[in-house]
Amino acid sequence: MSDATAAPVSTARRPLAGRLKAALVLFAIFALMPPLAAVLNDPFYVLIGTRILAYAIAAMALDLILGYGAMVSFGHAAYLGFGAYAVAILSRHGVNDLILQILFAAGISAAFAFVTGAISLRTKGVYFIMITLAFGQMAFFFFISLSAYGGDDGVALAQRSTVLGMDLLKSDFGQYYVTLALLVGLFLLCHRIVGSRFGRVLTGIRENPTRMEAIGFSPFRYQLTAFIISGCITSVAGVVLANQAQFVSPAFMSWHRSGELIVMVVLGGVGTLAGPIAGAVAALMLEEWLGALSKHWKLFFGVFLVLMVLFSPRGITGLLEQLGLARKRQ
Amino acid sequence: MTSLTVRNLTKSFGALKVTDDVSLEFVPGEIHAIIGPNGAGKTTLISQLSGQLRSDSGTVLVGERDVTRLPMSDRVKLGLARSFQITSVLPGFTALENVALAVQARNGSSFRFFRTVSDEAALNDAALVALREAGLDHRADITARSLSHGEHRRLELAIALATEPTILLLDEPLAGVGGEDAEAFVANLQKLKGRFTIVLIEHDMDAVFALADRVSVLVYGRIIATGTPEAVRSDPEVRAAYLGDEAGEVV
Ligand SMILES: Nc1ncnc2c1ncn2[C@@H]1O[C@H](COP(=O)(O)OP(=O)(O)OP(=O)(O)O)[C@@H](O)[C@H]1O
Numbered sequence: 389m390s391d392a393t394a395a396p397v398s399t400a401r402r403p404l405a406g407r408l409k410a411a412l413v414l415f416a417i418f419a420l421m422p423p424l425a426a427v428l429n430d431p432f433y434v435l436i437g438t439r440i441l442a443y444a445i446a447a448m449a450l451d452l453i454l455g456y457g458a459m460v461s462f463g464h465a466a467y468l469g470f471g472a473y474a475v476a477i478l479s480r481h482g483v484n485d486l487i488l489q490i491l492f493a494a495g496i497s498a499a500f501a502f503v504t505g506a507i508s509l510r511t512k513g514v515y516f517i518m519i520t521l522a523f524g525q526m527a528f529f530f531f532i533s534l535s536a537y538g539g540d541d542g543v544a545l546a547q548r549s550t551v552l553g554m555d556l557l558k559s560d561f562g563q564y565y566v567t568l569a570l571l572v573g574l575f576l577l578c579h580r581i582v583g584s585r586f587g588r589v590l591t592g593i594r595e596n597p598t599r600m601e602a603i604g605f606s607p608f609r610y611q612l613t614a615f616i617i618s619g620c621i622t623s624v625a626g627v628v629l630a631n632q633a634q635f636v637s638p639a640f641m642s643w644h645r646s647g648e649l650i651v652m653v654v655l656g657g658v659g660t661l662a663g664p665i666a667g668a669v670a671a672l673m674l675e676e677w678l679g680a681l682s683k684h685w686k687l688f689f690g691v692f693l694v695l696m697v698l699f700s701p702r703g704i705t706g707l708l709e710q711l712g713l714a715r716k717r718q
Numbered sequence: 719m720t721s722l723t724v725r726n727l728t729k730s731f732g733a734l735k736v737t738d739d740v741s742l743e744f745v746p747g748e749i750h751a752i753i754g755p756n757g758a759g760k761t762t763l764i765s766q767l768s769g770q771l772r773s774d775s776g777t778v779l780v781g782e783r784d785v786t787r788l789p790m791s792d793r794v795k796l797g798l799a800r801s802f803q804i805t806s807v808l809p810g811f812t813a814l815e816n817v818a819l820a821v822q823a824r825n826g827s828s829f830r831f832f833r834t835v836s837d838e839a840a841l842n843d844a845a846l847v848a849l850r851e852a853g854l855d856h857r858a859d860i861t862a863r864s865l866s867h868g869e870h871r872r873l874e875l876a877i878a879l880a881t882e883p884t885i886l887l888l889d890e891p892l893a894g895v896g897g898e899d900a901e902a903f904v905a906n907l908q909k910l911k912g913r914f915t916i917v918l919i920e921h922d923m924d925a926v927f928a929l930a931d932r933v934s935v936l937v938y939g940r941i942i943a944t945g946t947p948e949a950v951r952s953d954p955e956v957r958a959a960y961l962g963d964e965a966g967e968v969v
């Protein structure tokens with residue numbers, strides 16, 4: 389053991405580089421998708437693609453706390469709802485700018501995450517899951533009772549958002565690429581966060597909270613901050629989804645959606661950022677594909693998930709590693 | 719002047735009194751060993767001093783400052799660092815990252831979200847110094863979960879050193895380390911002597927008598943004797959209660 393050579397000190401950055409590479413490959417594929425759909429003469433894929441990219445944003449944001457912070461939030465669909473309703477509420481008042489809508493969504497999300505996170509983080513494990521679920525349901529029922537915006541039925545949107553006065557989202561293509569730009573930007577943000585001082589503290593708390601306290605970190609404030617950041621980023625996905633569907637309803641924030649987000653993260657590989665993006669793609673494509681094959685598609689999806697967990701507990705990322713296509717973590 | 723003062727500290731788990739009216743004063747720069755049989759309450763006492771466990775009553779002072787109500791994370795910032803009897807590190811981090819995080823805790827804000835932390839030379843350099851003092855710098859890049867038991871014990875020490883402590887609470891740093899490794903480790907600790915107030919819990923009597931300036935004996939949560947190693951070794955009550963045959967051999 390003692391004969392190890394004194395290697396020059398460079399901390400383990402390889403997982404970082406791997407994450408970046410995997411994401412860049414995914415983004416390249418995403419960028420090529422619309423022209424391909426045009427060639428195949430199936431523009432519908434561009435609309436579905438936008439939806440997939442939106443969920444990719446949400447899954448990645450959830451991974452920030454689930455994968456890096458070991459906080460399994462079962463109420464994250466609430467933030468999709470805040471994003472979607474931010475669009476509905478602002479556009480009713482004549483504000484159609486995407487950036488303002490995102491800021492508004494993030495503001496509401498930050499406030500909600502601050503209050504519910506501060507309470508939820510008093511608990512751990514399964515209690516944390518249950519209490520975040522309960523808060524998510526509270527948000528769900530709040531919007532169901534919001535009759536000014538259609539209550540249960542939701543409300544249709546008159547137009548898509550604009551960006552600084554430009555109609556960038558008017559065409560499905562434009563909307564797709566704006567969403568892709570958001571995904572890439574937010575991925576880079578998450579990537580930086582994870583590799584930063586803050587990210588290291590967050591990961592450390594996941595690994596061993598007692599040790600972190602013993603060196604002087606009190607976990608709560610870091611976990612809460614991550615929880616808020618994650619909620620804000622997830623709400624951006626909601627803004628996109630409202631535009632994509634041109635319709636907003638409480639269904640965006642049902643607990644099924646929260647569960648689906650967790651499935652995407654786990655399917656892609658927790659704590660990898662790029663994995664959950666791929667997980668969102670896989671889950672939604674399977675949904676489309678199996679849904680077309682049979683109305684019992686959820687059953688098949690369930691079987692698929694069980695097989696995945698049995699054969700590749702670390703999700704798609706783990707599968708790629710086994711195939712030698714991705715670098716194994718130590 | 720004392721660097722750490724303990725007054726009438728108590729702690730019970732249910733009906734079991736694990737810390738029973740413990741009062742001790744630790745002098746700056748001394749190595750003060752606390753010995754006692756298994757289950758005497760040594761780890762519990764360390765946990766009370768470090769703030770991991772709340773005391774039922776009594777006071778803990780760091781210098782003049784009453785820290786009895788402060789949580790562990792705040793006490794570290796006042797210079798009170800501990801190591802764990804059962805290794806408690808960040809298994810997925812490299813040795814260097816484990817230590818660098820302890821350096822980070824004392825150097826600037828951790829609410830920094832953009833700069834790549836592994837590029838921060840100041841953190842890595844300080845971490846490497848602590849690793850060297852613990853004799854583990856040659857393993858800096860190894861993931862903690864891949865380190866051997868002996869190396870884990872050294873990593874515990876390096877992490878504690880990196881918090882820039884004035885008082886080190888070491889809970890059986892040599893637990894499970896034997897032979898040459900133990901001797902080398904004792905030599906490491908010897909080098910630290912004088913720079914910190916060290917509260918050393920240890921079962922290895924050779925190590926205790928080699929290192930300690932004073933020894934306190936804890937039995938069933940009570941301090942039954944405090945003094946120089948020689949005085950404690952020849953104390954009849956201590957021999958009856960604890961050292962027994964082992965001391966007989968030494969004497
Ligand atoms: N959290 C707890 N709850 C209940 N009892 C506890 C707890 N922690 C410790 N004890 C009990 O308190 C007593 C003292 O334990 P402690 O770990 O402090 O002893 P120790 O002197 O460190 O022993 P060792 O030499 O084996 O490390 C033991 O009887 C133990 O079973």
Ligand SMILES: [Mg+2]
Pocket residue numbers: 760761762803
């Ligand atoms: Mg113990």
